[in-house]
Amino acid sequence: MSVDSARETLYHRGEADMVATIQNTDVKQEDAHGAVVVAVTSRALFGGDDDDDVSGVGVAFPLLQALQRVNQRLLEKDPAESLLFDVVLITTDSQQQQQSSRIVSSTRHHGLEVSRFCFSSQEDFIESLLTNNVQLFLSTDRNEALQASQQGVLSALLDRQGAPSEQLRVMLCGDAVVRPDAGPAPVSRPAAESFSSRLGEMRRRFGALDSPLSIVLVTSSGDRESCGVALRTLRSRGLGVDEAYCLAGAPRSPILSLLRPHFLLGDGVIGLED
Amino acid sequence: MSAMKPNDAAPTEDSGEEKDWAAAKAFFDNLKTNKPRPPKPRYAVTIAVSSRTLFNMVAERKIYEDEGMEKYVAYQVEHENEPLMPGAAFPFVKALMTVNSRLRQLYPDSEELFDIVLMTNNHAQVGVRLINSINHHDLTIERFCMTGGKSPTGYLKAYMTNLYLSKDSEKVTEAIEEGIAAATMFMPETENELSDTQLRVAFDGDAVLFSDESEIIVKQHGLDTFFEHEKEFENKPLAQGPLKCFLEALGKLQRKFYAKNERITCPIRTYLVTARSAASSGARVLKTLRSWGLEIDEALFLAGAPKGPLLQKIKPHIFFDDQMFHIEGAKDLGTISAHVPYGIGQKYHKEKLIEQPAKKE
Numbered sequence: 171m172s173v174d175s176a177r178e179t180l181y182h183r184g185e186a187d188m189v190a191t192i193q194n195t196d197v198k199q200e201d202a203h204g205a206v207v208v209a210v211t212s213r214a215l216f217g218g219d220d221d222d223d224v225s226g227v228g229v230a231f232p233l234l235q236a237l238q239r240v241n242q243r244l245l246e247k248d249p250a251e252s253l254l255f256d257v258v259l260i261t262t263d264s265q266q267q268q269q270s271s272r273i274v275s276s277t278r279h280h281g282l283e284v285s286r287f288c289f290s291s292q293e294d295f296i297e298s299l300l301t302n303n304v305q306l307f308l309s310t311d312r313n314e315a316l317q318a319s320q321q322g323v324l325s326a327l328l329d330r331q332g333a334p335s336e337q338l339r340v341m342l343c344g345d346a347v348v349r350p351d352a353g354p355a356p357v358s359r360p361a362a363e364s365f366s367s368r369l370g371e372m373r374r375r376f377g378a379l380d381s382p383l384s385i386v387l388v389t390s391s392g393d394r395e396s397c398g399v400a401l402r403t404l405r406s407r408g409l410g411v412d413e414a415y416c417l418a419g420a421p422r423s424p425i426l427s428l429l430r431p432h433f434l435l436g437d438g439v440i441g442l443e444d
Numbered sequence: 445m446s447a448m449k450p451n452d453a454a455p456t457e458d459s460g461e462e463k464d465w466a467a468a469k470a471f472f473d474n475l476k477t478n479k480p481r482p483p484k485p486r487y488a489v490t491i492a493v494s495s496r497t498l499f500n501m502v503a504e505r506k507i508y509e510d511e512g513m514e515k516y517v518a519y520q521v522e523h524e525n526e527p528l529m530p531g532a533a534f535p536f537v538k539a540l541m542t543v544n545s546r547l548r549q550l551y552p553d554s555e556e557l558f559d560i561v562l563m564t565n566n567h568a569q570v571g572v573r574l575i576n577s578i579n580h581h582d583l584t585i586e587r588f589c590m591t592g593g594k595s596p597t598g599y600l601k602a603y604m605t606n607l608y609l610s611k612d613s614e615k616v617t618e619a620i621e622e623g624i625a626a627a628t629m630f631m632p633e634t635e636n637e638l639s640d641t642q643l644r645v646a647f648d649g650d651a652v653l654f655s656d657e658s659e660i661i662v663k664q665h666g667l668d669t670f671f672e673h674e675k676e677f678e679n680k681p682l683a684q685g686p687l688k689c690f691l692e693a694l695g696k697l698q699r700k701f702y703a704k705n706e707r708i709t710c711p712i713r714t715y716l717v718t719a720r721s722a723a724s725s726g727a728r729v730l731k732t733l734r735s736w737g738l739e740i741d742e743a744l745f746l747a748g749a750p751k752g753p754l755l756q757k758i759k760p761h762i763f764f765d766d767q768m769f770h771i772e773g774a775k776d777l778g779t780i781s782a783h784v785p786y787g788i789g790q791k792y793h794k795e796k797l798i799e800q801p802a803k804k805e
Contacts, residue, residue, distance in 0.1 A: 419468025424602035
């Protein structure tokens with residue numbers, strides 16, 4: 171990514187709480203139909219120690235690097251590939267909004283390929299998500315994630331984890347896949363199914379070995395049969411699982427620290443620590 | 445070696461763990477099939493078996509070796525509704541299940557049971573066939589890890605595994621180095637008919653239950669020195685070997701039967717099958733076991749005679765030995781054998797030092 175001076179096209183910026191989206195012209199804008207749009211909050215990305223000019227990186231940094239690696243490998247296979255991750259960085263409070271230029275320059279400084287920056291506030295960030303056709307929203311704030319999920323946007327919590335892996339590791343909670351009749355289906359269900367199918371298509375670009383992304387299924391309380399059903403159900407939605415763990419009540423945390431997922435997709439919003 | 449699991453709850457045991465456990469309990473209680481719920485890992489004797497020891501996957505393995513991973517996975521998926529046939533660990537697993545049903549009858553609320561876990565680095569797509577096969581044979585295996593290529597060692601520790609059985613000697617060696625009892629399984633051509641009411645486990649002594657300290661003396665200084673040494677140190681207990689803790693776990697379950705007056709009909713029986721002779725070097729072994737507070741049901745001192753014929757009579761569901769020479773002898777006469785790659789015995793074939801190839805730089 172070149173670090174030339176920005177030629178940002180600033181969209182209309184009037185009152186403080188209006189939504190503004192800046193395109194990052196250093197990064198190729200993805201084909202709107204092909205890409206899988208992933209939004210990450212700037213709080214999740216820049217939570218680390220701050221330098222004078224540049225923000226330190228936070229929890230979401232390894233995730234963004236992993237997403238970039240997947241894109242690189244996809245483009246290696248096919249330079250004309252359109253099924254790529256399209257990363258949008260979104261601020262969800264006005265305090266961060268004021269730091270907009272710092273956010274943009276920090277992103278560049280750390281070599282991150284963010285295609286768009288959305289500056290919004292607590293009141294209207296969901297509108298940003300919807301306008302930008304976000305297929306997955308990642309935040310470190312449980313309330314934000316819940317709100318987005320309730321509006322139909324697939325959301326997941328980013329938690330602090332141990333040494334992150336280079337490979338993008340997406341963990342799915344099998345108990346959710348198998349028991350759709352336990353209570354009302356979450357509003358984000360259609361979004362989850364569509365995301366699964368895009369992710370599955372992306373995964374199929376690679377073989378069983380040496381894939382830059384891995385799909386990990388964990389069932390916590392169900393029996394082996396329910397795990398088998400989850401595997402087949404996901405397969406029918408177009409998502410092939412790489413690793414499967416059926417715990418049947420065994421403690422989750424020792425296994426989680428080995429699995430090192432970047433995030434967990436379940437019913438509603440579940441954190442890794444839950 | 446591998447420590448016994450702590451029995452008292454750790455002060456930092458999280459409520460998340462209890463929530464997961466309660467949810468699983470509720471799940472199993474609501475099942476129409478009345479399938480028994482797996483025990484709490486902290487209290488259970490956890491046996492991890494690989495897919496190739498549980499099932500016969502020789503043909504599939506050949507496809508993997510000759511045609512590669514993609515073809516192998518595709519083949520398994522294509523045949524996923526055909527159940528796999530039993531493998532070397534299958535009789536052992538069935539015997540564990542028998543012990544569990546006896547334990548459940550006597551102690552309906554106890555979590556001190558065998559917990560059988562499938563630990564495979566197969567890809568999860570192959571897992572569908574494995575689950576179908578477990579269903580077909582009606583095995584009580586509810587927990588599994590399909591690691592998609594990653595080493596199982598970390599997961600073995602996370603599951604507090606008491607014994608790991610695999611066909612892959614590298615994984616087994618890695619597990620032993622991490623302090624987990626483990627062995628590489630070998631299937632005989634023709635199997636002896638085994639008891640279906642009593643689990644029988646046979647152990648070699650040196651470098652299996654005990655350390656290889658005495659075996660080092662035999663290999664390096666000969667039998668005479670060995671006999672003298674053992675007599676001199678008769679009262680000094682030998683150090684532990686990799687399978688000592690597994691014997692201990694079996695003993696703990698045996699005592700639950702004794703407590704209910706079921707000693708004669710106890711469905712677990714253990715055997716020591718050692719090349720030592722009772723007269724000269726056997727005493728130290730028995731005294732060591734006694735000092736550990738462990739019982740073994742039958743101690744058989746062969747004084748160097750081959751183990752095969754004796755094992756044929758005993759008919760264990762599994763026989764552990766550190767020397768491939770004994771493993772082969774046992775296997776040739778129909779005993780399911782498990783090699784423990786530990787100690788000085790790995791460098792020798794019988795009494796001869798195996799030529800090590802020059803190490804590549």
